[in-house]
Amino acid sequence: MLLLLHLLLLQLLLQLLLLMLLPLLLELLLQLLLLLKLLLLSL
Incomplete structure (x- = not known):
């Protein structure tokens, strides 16, 4: 019972924890995507 x-x-x-971390992860993903896009555009 206790277990x-x-x-x-x-x-x-x-x-x-997941609920709190999820927005942060999404934010990071968005930032990474933006960075990638910028890099591709600068090539």
Whole structure:
């Protein structure tokens, strides 16, 4: 019972972390894409 609760909490924490990190990752991806585009344009 206690173990189950612990796992549940862990999963919740992981999901929260993902939710917080996702926008950051998307932002990074966008930045990278922009950089690539600029590099290609300058060639």
